[in-house]
Structure formats: C-alpha cells, structure tokens
Amino acid sequence: MDDWRAQRERAVRAHAAAEERRRADEAAEAARLVVWFAAEADRRGLRRTRLTVQPHHGGGRYRSRLTGWYVDRARRRAVDARGNFYLLAVPPSLRARLFGADPQPQPAPLIVGQGGRDGESIPLRTLLTRRLDAGDDWP
Template sequence: MPTERPLPSQRQQDARRRVELAEQAARAEAQIAQPLIDEFVAEATRRGIAPEPLRATLISGATARTDKQGWYLRKNRSLAIGTDGGYYVLTVPGGTMARLRGVTLEPTPPPMVIGRGGRDGETGDLKEFLDWRLAAG
C-alpha cells in the first residue's frame, strides 16, 4: 500500500515562496549588473589593464590557483571579474588536493551592491568597485 506524502504546511509553502522570490530578485539584479561588468571588461582591455591569474582562498586560509584570469575587485582579493565577464567569489571549499591541483571557478550572479550587510568599507555599489579598479590601473 503506497504511503501518502503529507501536504506541505503553510509555513513550508511560505518559506518556499520566499526562496523563489529571492532567487527571482537575484536574477533581475544580475541582469542589470552584467552590462556594467561587460563594459568594465571592455574598458579594462581598451586601457591595457592586464588581467592576472586569479587565486582562490580555501576555507582553511590557504590559497590555490584557479582556471581563470581577471581583475580583483577587493583589496583582500575575495572577489574578481574574469576576462570572460564572470563575477567570481574567491573564497571556496577545498583541502590539500584543491591546493595542489587548483580549483575550477564557477561564476555567480553579480549583485548590484557588493558586501550587502557587511562591515563599513567592505560594501558599496558594484559600479563604484568597478570604477575603483579601473582607476587603480
């Protein structure tokens, strides 16, 4: 005799809906942010600002090489824009093998505000971070 799955509670339905809405908002934000990133990559290339091999920081604090080149957006090198126009968070899981073999980065949807909810000096508009990086050369 098959067992029936209980219907989700109202609380579960509400939680699922909040997740869906947050994902929808992140996609909409990324659609606005991506042209700014594409413009940044074109301008950095036009100015001859050389990209560099990106390194990721593992949870252990060690660093590892990655499969991407690009420009760091933060002084602590935790965020970068790749030459492919991807937005990369450079804090990744991994252990000794990741440190030895390197890591493959996957782009994440870019936000319009970097470090939302973070400490002062670590947050700001994406455009400000991109302009800062262009000005730094």
Template sequence: MSQDWAEQRTEAARVHAERLQARQNAEHAQAEQLLRAFAEAAAQHGLDAEELRVKGYGGGGTVRTALRGWYLRQDRSAGVSTAGDFYVLTAPLGLLDRVRGVRPEPSRPPLVLGAGGRDGDSIDLPEALERLLPGWRDR
C-alpha cells in the same frame, strides 16, 4: 471567511515574490552589462589582469584557478574575469583542491558587493570597478 483571507494572503505573497525576483533579475542584468563593458574597457586600456585565486573558508589559504581577471573587493573574495564573468572566490578547500586547483563557476553578479554584511564591508559594483580603472566609462 478565514479561507478567503488565507487565499488573499497566499496570492499577495506570490505576487510579492514575483516582483522581488523580477527586481533581482533586472539588477543582475545591469551588473552583468557593467562587468562586460568593464572587461572590454580594461582590455582596450591595457589594465593588467592577474591570476584569480580562490580563498578557503576561514582563511585556509588560497588555490589556483585557470581564471585571469581583476579582484573586485579588497579581501579578494570576488572577481571579474577578462571575459566579464563574475566569480565568488571563496570556497571550502580540501587537500586535492590545493594540489589540483579549482574551477569556480561564474555567478550572477550583484550591484552591491557584500550587501547585508558588516558595516563597511559592502561596496557598489560601479565604485569597485572605478577603483580598478578610474574613469573607465568616460574613455
């Protein structure tokens, strides 16, 4: 009897994990589509891109990257490249990083930037994009 219960709980946990993963994949796909559309609209409407820099953990300065794009958060901890890729722009930085710069890898974007952080630290991705180029979806 207890083995049946344990098997049922294990199966329920597996199904729950699969559903959660599917929901997260759908949210990432939606966010990726938004960022690609935004990058196209920004290019068409002449929104100036800037060099994206990576910040060190704990306020340890910034370093160069080869990326150009737009910062999505006020604290410059996330950005979108001109190609529509999402980047987390914080990392542990060493001395060589400061001299050479860094090459961040694109990440799967969330629909809510800073979700789970302190109150007031999160922003919906569409709202962040709207701040950069008001009315971009309607143009």
C-alpha cells in the same frame, strides 16, 4: 472568510512576483556592469593576472586556471576577460591545494558585501570604477 483568504493569497503571489522581477532586473544590471568592466579594462590595457583562490577557512591560496582582474583589495572577487564574475573562495581541500581550484562564475550583486557581518558594502559600479581608475597599480 474564503474571499479574504483568496484575496490574501493573490496579494502574496503578486508580492512574490514583484520581488522576483526586482531580483531579475538587479541581476541583469549587475551582469551588464561586469561585462562593461571587462571591456573597459581591456580597452585601457589593464594587465590580466592569473587568479588565485582562497579557502573559506585557514590560510594559503590555491592556484586556478582563471585569468582576469581582481576587483577588491582582499582578492576575493574577480572578473575574467569574458565578463564573468567570480567569488574566489572555496571549501578547503587537499585536492585544491595539490591541483588547484577552479571556481564557477557567480551572479554579481549590485551591492557588494550587503548583509555581511562587517557591515561594509559598496555599490558594484563604484567598486568596478575604482578598480579601473587604479589601473595596474593594484595590490
């Protein structure tokens, strides 16, 4: 019985370690893609824009000090010139409405929208490539 329990615990630890390695590999690949996008956008001369932030609930947009490129049409995801990825949604607040909001960089997902309620997801590489191909003709 103790052998079985010890073997099971080893298997669970090995599985958890493998999952952690997979997540780290995915995060590193996504980070490389975002840095590539920023460099390629600069190389192609895509115009940077002042990014705005949306409240999680409710309407309106908040100013931010960030400049970069929106990478989705909803303007909820963006990349700055240093290759940082941002989710441009924050909790609603009077302070953000008055003084603006400055979200922190987030790890980029390899599959954008995965697990979302609408079921629409897209590989990060595809999303970034579409944005580059659209050039400055982006809404």
